[in-house]
Amino acid sequence: MTDIQPLRRALLSVSDKTGLIDLARALEARGVELLSTGGTAAAIRAAGLPVKDVAEITGFPEMMDGRVKTLHPMVHGGLLALRDNAEHQGAMEQHGISPIDLLVVNLYPFEATVARGADYDEVIENIDIGGPAMIRAAAKNHAFVNVVVDVADYDALLAELEGNAGETSLAFRQRLAQTAYARTAAYDTAVSTWMAGAIGEAAPRRRSFAGEIAQTLRYGENPHQSAAFYLDGSNRPGVATAQQLQGKELSYNNINDTDAAFELVAEFDPASGPAVAIIKHANPCGVARGATLAEAYTKAYDCDRTSAFGGIVALNQPLDAATAEEIVKIFTEVVIAPGASDEARAIFAAKKNLRLLVTDGLPNPQAPQLAYRQVAGGMLVQDKDVGHIDIADLQVVTKAAPSDAQLADLLFAWTVAKHVKSNAIVYVKDQATVGIGAGQMSRVDSSRIAARKAEDMAEALGLPESPAKGAVVASDAFFPFADGLLAAAAAGAVAVVQPGGSMRDADVITAADEAGLAMVLTGMRHFRH
Template identity: 50%
Template sequence: MAVAAKNIPAPDLVPVRRALLSVFDKTGLIDFAKALAAAGVELVSTGGTAKAIADAGLPVRDVSELTGFPEIMDGRVKTLHPGVHGALLGVRDDPEHSAAMRKYGIEPIDLVVSNLYPFEEVRRSGADYASIVENIDIGGPAMIRASAKNHAYVAIVTDPGDYASVLNALEMNIGSLSLDFRKKLAAKAFARTASYDAAISGWFAEALEIEHPTWRAFGGRLVEVMRYGENPHQSAGFYVNGDKRPGVATARQLQGKQLSYNNINDTDAAFELVGEFDPDLSAAVAIIKHANPCGVAEGDSLKAAYAKALACDPVSAFGGIIAVNRTLDAEAAEEIVKTFTEVIIAPGATDEAAVVASDAFFPFADGLLSAIAAGATAVIQPGGSMNDKDVIAAADEHGIAMVFTGIRHFRH
């Protein structure tokens, strides 16, 4: 049945007087709750979240006070109640909605802070079927979607990383949040529940061995914005889902420039290829260019294996991706850096190996110090900064080698 819109304009600024907090991930929760309370916001909460807030010495109302109904069924049913969803979905400038809220004693909620049971993490951990099902959140997504739909009056926060921006917005608007800000929060909230449901449906298809489900959803969390897409004029982002799959998605970038789509794609191919070799039996090196192997070889050491792999096609190896199946040591690293390489992926690296190359000068010493902290022992860079002396001094102080090319080459 289609519902006709009443064309009631949304207010620009909505004062935040009451907030409902119900989170699994309690990162930053107490500091955020303290800031809200200090701003005169009434705190309403559920279960473990309410206990954490109360233990911090903050006044908090249990959600059962709003609903007149206790949490039941091990907390499965606590916010699924008209007292909550009426407070979230009510269009406050609609006379009929306002009358219903007054009639049933529904108090409006202006801000909702909710994140979900960690379904993706539990799935990735290899837990049993029952444990995974138990971590499918129901009340959280329902509350998030209700708040996001009614962003005309309600702000929904699903990411602890947004707490600071919410507090900043409240301060700037003297206790209110703008419509534009509420829209952005709503968009992020719908994306989160979509990704969450995608992970659940994907797991069910996998668990039940349904190869071609009628509906297939894909979702993931942004890990990083990439340097560019398949071509330099295209944009790209790197997203991960809840799959239990080691590789590029679980790797940590130690140093170097921002990765591109091609870097990720080729690095994944190199990782998969070198993963075919048992590191306990032999050292192995794979060199990939445009997702095709330039060379792959085994040896008694990474240095020996690299020499064999490079000999397969030394021309195509230039600007390629290298994967090794053992900890990268100094001897292998010294050989690898003789040819320009985009990415090296390894299980680990010795301190003598994590070397930094930069296509731009270091304007200050802080960038160099970050590289040193990551384990770099040698740096090559163009030079030419007004603060070259400070950068050189920092290198000398930490006993690392630094080479100046005198040529700056940007790629935008």
């Protein structure tokens, strides 16, 4: 195998014509013979460049609406032949096959076709066959052949040719081949994933996942871990699609926490009023609604001022100047919002390390998605938790019934609990969290921690008593015993929302009645591990 290989003949066949003419012109200037197909050949010819149609090489015209044009030995033989193999060379001479040293292909826009909601038949017609076949052939023969599948690699190819007097190195061709195989893998993943959904196959025998790199990260959760951030192509509003207006590069933990914050705040319809979520280590430390964004932020911040320091702030409405003024009073890592006013941007500009991200909207909390997690030797895959409860879904099971205001707070607490690591207990008063207990092995411990957080809030704000008094409480799963419920009652809670479903539900309901609590059941739990 020779490291350096000359580039004399290229086949270009692209659906995305971006940069095509500049590339073709640069190749032609180096004396590279150009082959092409259909619209690509027409575009090159229209630019006044010489190009030979593949049909001239194969002796067959494009047929069947373009389904058959490159699936021919004259093409694949030119891509697959080993240049240092005498038998291969003899076959090429016998059959008049000329080598192809460069393949430039980007595939039919399958993902874009699916994204715009095309019908089944149109999606099927946008499954590329010849393109992936050529890409795989060229990539397999990277000892001799260059394969380019991304417009982003055109400049790298030309730079390689410039640096090697019109030739390419093996290391360069290897990198191109790896990128090519990753592209065909991602393409096949998109096709198989779409088809599973189209035919209602919830658990296909084989499932694959693919992503396109957005950035290489400095490190992962810890400095000794390498990491990168990939896009899944869904274009869901959030950290992956946001525009970063200022601040240093996002870290692995920033991205993870910002996603958690924005997904939580999106649960609150902006048409129903401003809402703010503050996240620390993937758990909310304060969530609130308010008459204004500034008021919502202040209420969320007051829930746990200590944890909010260095946290992530998510807004369900565009950032305004008044809210920006409040946020910059403490150190904040990231702020994400569906927009930001010029005045707010100017206020943030003085905080160079504060990252400001803006999106085109909020993610739909009820939109179906897959969630997956790696385990040793496998992958757990499930539907994302899009469970939603309305007031009409709540079942009152105690003698005391919650008031309308308490029902609104119960729904608010239940929504927040969905985004708190299990075991989760959330205290809410007046549409703001006042105590959150997260991630404990015992539900009663979470209840005690949430109550303690409320006491800390009272101390920080100089309140005469804990805001847990008169608050409502949400539990993400049922109370297996009455102890967690009684801990909430002891803290001063007056109403509880929980899924129910325990063998001891009757005992828990009796305990609630004896404590004078109102309790409603949802019939739905929100474990989050």
